[in-house]
Amino acid sequence: xEKPKIPVDTILxxxxxxxxxxxxxAQKASDILLSPLSTEIASTPYEIVxxxxxxxxxxxxxxxxxxxxxxxxxxxxxxxxNRETMLDLQPERSVVKNFLEAGIDLYMIDWGYPSRKDKFxxxxxxxxxxxxxxxxxxxxxxxxxxxxLMGICMGGTFCVIYSALHPEKVKNLVTTVCPTNFDTxxxxxxxxxxxxxxxxxxxxxxxxxxxxMNFGFLLLNPARLxxxxxVGFFENMDNKSFVENFIRxxxxxxxxxxxxxxxxxxxxKDCYQKNLLIQSKLxxxxxxxxxxxxxxxxxxxxxxxxHLVPPGAANKITGKVGSKDTEDVCLDTGHIGIYVSSKTQRxxxxxxxxxxxxxxxxxxxxxxxxxxxxKKAASESKKDDMQWNKRIARLKERSHAxxx
Amino acid sequence: xxxxxxxxxLTSAMTEPSSLDSVSRSLSLMPDFVMKVFQSSxxxxxxxxxxxxxxxxxxxxxxxxxxxxxxxxxxxxAWSDFYKSEIRQxxxxxxxxxxxxxxxRMNQTIDKFNVFSTSLAEFMQVLSLPFEKSIKVMQxxxxxxxxxxxxxxxxxEYYRMWIKILEGHFMTLxxxxxxxxxxxxTLGNLEEFLYSRNRIIEDSLQSLPIPSNKxxxxxxxxxxxxxxxxxxxxxxxxxx
Numbered sequence: 001x002e003k004p005k006i007p008v009d010t011i012l013x014x015x016x017x018x019x020x021x022x023x024x025x026a027q028k029a030s031d032i033l034l035s036p037l038s039t040e041i042a043s044t045p046y047e048i049v050x051x052x053x054x055x056x057x058x059x060x061x062x063x064x065x066x067x068x069x070x071x072x073x074x075x076x077x078x079x080x081x082n083r084e085t086m087l088d089l090q091p092e093r094s095v096v097k098n099f100l101e102a103g104i105d106l107y108m109i110d111w112g113y114p115s116r117k118d119k120f121x122x123x124x125x126x127x128x129x130x131x132x133x134x135x136x137x138x139x140x141x142x143x144x145x146x147x148x149l150m151g152i153c154m155g156g157t158f159c160v161i162y163s164a165l166h167p168e169k170v171k172n173l174v175t176t177v178c179p180t181n182f183d184t185x186x187x188x189x190x191x192x193x194x195x196x197x198x199x200x201x202x203x204x205x206x207x208x209x210x211x212x213m214n215f216g217f218l219l220l221n222p223a224r225l226x227x228x229x230x231v232g233f234f235e236n237m238d239n240k241s242f243v244e245n246f247i248r249x250x251x252x253x254x255x256x257x258x259x260x261x262x263x264x265x266x267x268x269k270d271c272y273q274k275n276l277l278i279q280s281k282l283x284x285x286x287x288x289x290x291x292x293x294x295x296x297x298x299x300x301x302x303x304x305x306x307h308l309v310p311p312g313a314a315n316k317i318t319g320k321v322g323s324k325d326t327e328d329v330c331l332d333t334g335h336i337g338i339y340v341s342s343k344t345q346r347x348x349x350x351x352x353x354x355x356x357x358x359x360x361x362x363x364x365x366x367x368x369x370x371x372x373x374x375k376k377a378a379s380e381s382k383k384d385d386m387q388w389n390k391r392i393a394r395l396k397e398r399s400h401a402x403x404x
Numbered sequence: 405x406x407x408x409x410x411x412x413x414l415t416s417a418m419t420e421p422s423s424l425d426s427v428s429r430s431l432s433l434m435p436d437f438v439m440k441v442f443q444s445s446x447x448x449x450x451x452x453x454x455x456x457x458x459x460x461x462x463x464x465x466x467x468x469x470x471x472x473x474x475x476x477x478x479x480x481x482a483w484s485d486f487y488k489s490e491i492r493q494x495x496x497x498x499x500x501x502x503x504x505x506x507x508x509r510m511n512q513t514i515d516k517f518n519v520f521s522t523s524l525a526e527f528m529q530v531l532s533l534p535f536e537k538s539i540k541v542m543q544x545x546x547x548x549x550x551x552x553x554x555x556x557x558x559x560x561e562y563y564r565m566w567i568k569i570l571e572g573h574f575m576t577l578x579x580x581x582x583x584x585x586x587x588x589x590t591l592g593n594l595e596e597f598l599y600s601r602n603r604i605i606e607d608s609l610q611s612l613p614i615p616s617n618k619x620x621x622x623x624x625x626x627x628x629x630x631x632x633x634x635x636x637x638x639x640x641x642x643x644x
Contacts (some may be wrong), residue, residue: 010557018559116620120628129635188578195588197595204595204602220578222531223571231563333411 029237030372037240039247046108050137054112055130057137058084060100062336067103069357072148072171073138074099076108077131079154080259081213084108086252086339087152090245093340098349104356105132107138109155111257119206120259124285126263127162134170135162140295146171146296148356153177153309153335154267157277160317161284164294172359174352176301177335179309180317183275186310188220193272198265208264210256220307278316291317297325299355301348306335327355436579458614484522492518510634513604516597520590527590534573541569 050057078084085110088096099106109131121129138147150169151159156178163170184190202208218225236242264357276282282289298321302314311330318326329351333344430611495515499507545565556562577583606616615623 011555011559014557014559061533089481115618117624117627119621120625125632164617191579192584192587195584197588200592200595200599221571221574223574224533224565227570228567231567 015040025235025238029127029243032193032238032240032243035240037247039243039251041090041246041248041251042088042095043091044088047109048110049107049141050134052130052133053119054114056110056112057134058108058110059095060108060277061105062105062107063097063100064103066105067357070102070104070148070203070353070360072144072146072360073105073107073142074148074150074356075138076106076134077149077151077155077159078109078111079152079156080114080126080263081154081210081256083252083255083257084110084152085255086336088249089252089340093342095339095343095345098345099353102349102353104353105142107134109134112259114207114260115258116206117149118370119202123158123161123258123266126260127158128165128285130167131158132169135166139169145169148172148360150173150174150176150352151178152339153179157267157271160277160291160294161282161289163296164289164291164321165284165287167293167295170296172297172299172356174299174301175314175317176348176356177303177306177309177314177338178300178317179313180273180320181275181315182311183278184310184312184314187307188379189216189308190272190310190313192216193268196268196272198268198273202261202265205261207261210258213259214254214256217308249328276322282318291320291324294321295323297355297359298323299327299329299352301329301331301338301351303333303335303338304330305333306338308335323358410541480522480526484526487518487522506604507605509600509604513597513600516593516600520593520597521591523586523593527586530586531575534570537573538566538570541573542566545569 039065044060046058046060048056049059049395076084076087078087088094091097096106096108135147135149139145146169148162149172151157151174153176157180159173159175160178160180162175182190182193205212233246251402270282271274274281275326277289277296278291280289280291298318300314300318302309302310302311306314315328315330317379331338331344333349334339338348492515495511499505499511499513542562542565546555546562556565602617606618609616
């Protein structure tokens, strides 16, 4: 039998070639890193139209005439963990920009940076306080009885709670990567949270430190998030566009406000440890959050490979709410990729726009029966679909063109 | 005047023959007294030395109970057990006097810091296991590939293989009870240390014209409650 051969010569030759390439790359990288870089995030123009304590309401400036199909304003509620800037990370991959290009009147909550003074704020203060005041402001400014609501991650959980407690103010609800069922062994976060002594944690820290949470998120996959990611960066340091996007992402990831202590305590105890929300047993502001009262149309989008909110944590809600018009959409991506990957950009926002258009058109200001979907003539609905398919095709074309 | 009067009384009492006799007898007993005190002190001192030596020898005894096939892990555990059983008690000796509470809190902080440092070292050690194991697996894999004559020529392929193995080991570790326990314990010990540290900082701030976190928290809580009441009143007034 022939002895196995170790191709030492070939490996060494490759290494030598690599060494040359590394030198060349380092030279190019130093030119790039020393030159001015465009790493600004959240650059889509907006104005602050409402502020209460640290919480601000962003209203994005329209880029085209308002949509005739989605006439109600859309309020986007981000999580208290990390920042809402993720939806507008870079001009070519901006959920915000896509909504504006569809003519949506877009509002977004900026939760700000909680300080020690905010440690006593509860989920009730966020949902029935800040969120409700903001919804009231938008309703009154736009003279509408209901608005469209979209929640992201923990912000989605807040939206579910809000919609169950105030169904008369929400026309359509969109939840994205939103944890609602916490009794799952799919994600490490769900496993770890069950053993956390949250009382001791909040007594020691006051607010939940953003940096500590970020460290926890990095520990979910250290091989990829602490090693491979930066190896990838070094391998692509000579690509200006890659460097700029990488830095944008780093800016967003490590921009982590603390979470108000009492809110974090209740979220971990009542949701992660007792799983009360999905059982309609969660109490917020002295009222029970009864999911059967969530009667508006619900679109629930989640990621197949989401390691923070795995499918099992996100896909139970549609079967528990009172609404008969519900839809689950599982995208082939992870927790952040759903908003920033170029592939899902072509599916995610067009899907929401189309879904909203079907439910929002011609119902502005008119109260609707609970649990019913606005009926349209078959020909009208088909016409709508064609019109929207054309619009989505245009969006896709633009997205392809930008990538090229 | 009172002092002079007392001195006078004492002098007259001492001139009595019975008192003089007592003093001369006590002088003859002095060497005995000094000897007894010295013997007693020396005995106590030697006993203390003996106890300390015995406790120091326990370090070896604690370590003997463990297998040393994994030296790093066991030495950490040995130190942790030794600290808890032999050193910690000195920090828990009841304190006396005016400053007893401050001293007690200081000792507790030192104790919590030691416990946290040990558990952090243990946690880091647990986190390093996937690296150790992935290198071992990588060696085996390279051996297999060599035997099969399928060794990759591209050096980057080795990195890709290793990172995939490492990721797998981390995932296995993170799902283990051992990891969850180590993480919860480290986090808990960090929180206890921070809590104790904050208390001694508050103690030291008492003498300075600076409000402590507790003072501010009390104030924030009142502010929070007042704001909430005002907001509710505003809402009720707007929608009676």
